[in-house]
Amino acid sequence: xxxxxxxxxxxxxxxxxxxxxxxxxxxxxxxxxxxxxxxxxxxxxxxxxxxxxxxxxxxxxxxxxxxxxxxxxxxxxxxxxxxxxxxxxxxxxxxxxxxxxxxxxxxxxxxxxxxxxxxxxxxxxxxxxxxxxxxxxxxxxxxxxxxxxxxxxxxxxxxxxxxxxxxxxxxxxxxxxxxxxxxxxxxxxxxxxxxxxxxxxxxxxxxxxxxxxxxxxxxxxxxxxxxxxxxxxxxxxxxxxxxxxxxxxxxxxxxxxxxxxxxxxxxxxxxxxxxxxxxxxxxxxxxxxxxxx
Numbered sequence: 001x002x003x004x005x006x007x008x009x010x011x012x013x014x015x016x017x018x019x020x021x022x023x024x025x026x027x028x029x030x031x032x033x034x035x036x037x038x039x040x041x042x043x044x045x046x047x048x049x050x051x052x053x054x055x056x057x058x059x060x061x062x063x064x065x066x067x068x069x070x071x072x073x074x075x076x077x078x079x080x081x082x083x084x085x086x087x088x089x090x091x092x093x094x095x096x097x098x099x100x101x102x103x104x105x106x107x108x109x110x111x112x113x114x115x116x117x118x119x120x121x122x123x124x125x126x127x128x129x130x131x132x133x134x135x136x137x138x139x140x141x142x143x144x145x146x147x148x149x150x151x152x153x154x155x156x157x158x159x160x161x162x163x164x165x166x167x168x169x170x171x172x173x174x175x176x177x178x179x180x181x182x183x184x185x186x187x188x189x190x191x192x193x194x195x196x197x198x199x200x201x202x203x204x205x206x207x208x209x210x211x212x213x214x215x216x217x218x219x220x221x222x223x224x225x226x227x228x229x230x231x232x233x234x235x236x237x238x239x240x241x242x243x244x245x246x247x248x249x250x251x252x253x254x255x256x257x258x259x260x261x262x263x264x265x266x267x268x269x270x271x272x273x274x275x276x277x278x279x280x281x282x283x284x285x286x287x288x289x290x291x292x293x
């Protein structure tokens with residue numbers, strides 16, 4: 001099957017036109033090397049999940065650490081920690097199955113959940129790290145969907161494990177990934193919830209990074225992949241206009257191209273022109289695509 005311009009979900013190599021994701025946040029590997037906990041934030045449909053999966057593969061491929069991608073989506077809306085923390089524990093255990101026999105066993109899950117929601121996640125991570133042959137890197141996607149007591153307990157258990165890493169096994173590096181910067185996480189806690197106190201669970205996060213958008217040359221590079229696959233080219237002024245209209249935002253870059261080649265210029269012997277990009281822009285606006293919000 002020919003590759004396509006992707007506008008829904010993470011990009012898959014071999015199925016979608018895509019650029020090397022690691023270019024967009026080059027500092028992350030240094031933070032992992034320094035065993036730091038950090039935040040990555042970016043808007044919807046900007047390539048966060050694609051980036052995280054690629055980062056996970058890169059870390060695993062280097063052979064020095066174990067890396068696991070964990071989505072926290074199942075804990076969304078579970079504000080009480082007695083509901084939210086078991087959901088997070090379940091998400092971690094499910095994600096760990098990607099490691100095969102190095103994953104978290106059901107016995108460990110049951111044993112740690114029996115300790116109660118205020119301890120379960122931290123104990124799970126300690127027991128899991130003790131069984132691994134290499135340091136663990138955890139990439140928590142959609143971390144900003146957590147709220148209230150669940151968010152506080154999640155961060156507190158990460159903090160408690162972080163400060164005890166010299167004596168107890170715990171993840172070497174953790175990324176919290178979502179749409180919000182770390183300063184906005186506190187808005188997810190209702191004023192009537194428990195005080196954060198002096199030992200704030202936020203103070204272990206060393207950096208807050210974002211994924212940069214594509215440069216003009218990267219837009220051209222992405223579109224050149226379509227040319228190499230199909231023979232259909234994007235005229236240079238058309239590429240310039242796409243970058244001017246989108247500032248390199250990945251979803252918009254892909255959406256305009258997809259509309260051009262699937263709807264407006266289906267004859268691959270014809271190039272994509274400025275006029276086609278203008279028409280694709282107008283159609284996207286009239287369609288009121290969700291991500292334009």
